[in-house]
Amino acid sequence: MKLSEFQIAVDEEFGRGYGGVVVNDLVLAAVGGRTAREALAAGVAPREVWLALCEATDVPPARRHGVGRREPGGRSARA
Numbered sequence: 001m002k003l004s005e006f007q008i009a010v011d012e013e014f015g016r017g018y019g020g021v022v023v024n025d026l027v028l029a030a031v032g033g034r035t036a037r038e039a040l041a042a043g044v045a046p047r048e049v050w051l052a053l054c055e056a057t058d059v060p061p062a063r064r065h066g067v068g069r070r071e072p073g074g075r076s077a078r079a
Helices: 001-012 018-023 036-041 046-056
Strands: none
Touching: 001 018, 001 036, 001 046, 018 036, 036 046
16 A cells, blocks of 8 residues: 555545544553554554554444455455
8 A cells, every 4th residue: 555545545444634634642551552543653564553543543344444254266456
């Protein structure tokens, strides 16, 4: 997942306004007790931050962009 894909995923899941609040204010234990913005700035992979954000906000697995959605053959729908 690229940083631009992370931002698209956040906007699609939370909306542009609330997505900004979630990324800037929600502290995520899974990425060292940092916000998503801080974790990304520290070099944590966007996909790892996205999955931590999904876990913290109870995003269903089917909407985690590649986690839970599968194509025929068992590959992720989106990596």
